[in-house]
Amino acid sequence: MATVSIPAGTSALLLDIEGTTTPITFVKDILFPYIREHLEDYLSTHWEEDECKQDVHLLKKQIEEDMRQNRACPVHAVDQTVHTDEEKAIREVVDNVLWQMAADRKSTALKQLQGHMWRTAYASGRIKGEIYQDVIPSIKRWRGQGLKVYIYSSGSVEAQKLLFGYSVEGDVLELFDGHFDTSIGPKVDGKSYERIAERIGCPPEEITFLTDVTREAKAAEEAGVNVLVVVRPGNMELTDEERAHYNLITSFNQLELTGRV
Ligand SMILES: CSCCC(=O)C(=O)COP(=O)(O)O
Numbered sequence: 001m002a003t004v005s006i007p008a009g010t011s012a013l014l015l016d017i018e019g020t021t022t023p024i025t026f027v028k029d030i031l032f033p034y035i036r037e038h039l040e041d042y043l044s045t046h047w048e049e050d051e052c053k054q055d056v057h058l059l060k061k062q063i064e065e066d067m068r069q070n071r072a073c074p075v076h077a078v079d080q081t082v083h084t085d086e087e088k089a090i091r092e093v094v095d096n097v098l099w100q101m102a103a104d105r106k107s108t109a110l111k112q113l114q115g116h117m118w119r120t121a122y123a124s125g126r127i128k129g130e131i132y133q134d135v136i137p138s139i140k141r142w143r144g145q146g147l148k149v150y151i152y153s154s155g156s157v158e159a160q161k162l163l164f165g166y167s168v169e170g171d172v173l174e175l176f177d178g179h180f181d182t183s184i185g186p187k188v189d190g191k192s193y194e195r196i197a198e199r200i201g202c203p204p205e206e207i208t209f210l211t212d213v214t215r216e217a218k219a220a221e222e223a224g225v226n227v228l229v230v231v232r233p234g235n236m237e238l239t240d241e242e243r244a245h246y247n248l249i250t251s252f253n254q255l256e257l258t259g260r261v
């Protein structure tokens, strides 16, 4: 297995989850089906709770934004502050959420609701966060070499903490120095990486971002962040051009920090 160097000046690693630390199949075959299966029940049970009301409100704001952008989407006009037909309202929210999921949207509104729904599944032991075997030993090694390690995923911070807090490797949350989600901005926008650099207090050139998605890699590069593209089984195929342009790794074990013990 060829080693790939991380520049000597690197002080922080920023990790994507799906397709990088975690198999895409875990998200597609376990996490997302759980949402589809429990969505209607979850909304009915929690409809009157503040958190659920905020989630529904955020979904409504997303729809308003989608309509402004002329995106066709199932609309819910639910306003829980006025009396409505609850069953009909829930049906509308379900339709919108399922539509967003079918399109694999990464909207903060969708991700927020999903994070809240997975709580019970993780806490009850029904779901355990999957992590590739090379991930945890590598993170421990990097931390031992003085690097900080952060997560940046489209999954909400709460969803990230559930995955690593209830993982197949136990609770490994203490290995992370912080978490970012799309509330800092979309992963395909360079500005998001500038904001993260500012937030963690280190220049973009000192950050190395690991992701499976080249649109994200491109955005990070635009911000001056060093990038590695992770190739895992089931990840999206890269074009020849992408293969030529990016440094690729198939395992975190390949990473070597130049100039560090
Ligand atoms: C970590 S929560 C579940 C995954 C998820 O919903 C998602 O959108 C993952 O996207 P990523 O940015 O980690 O590829």
Ligand SMILES: [Mg+2]
Pocket (backbone or CB within 6 Å): 016, 017, 018, 019, 020, 211, 212, 213
């Ligand atoms: Mg990913």
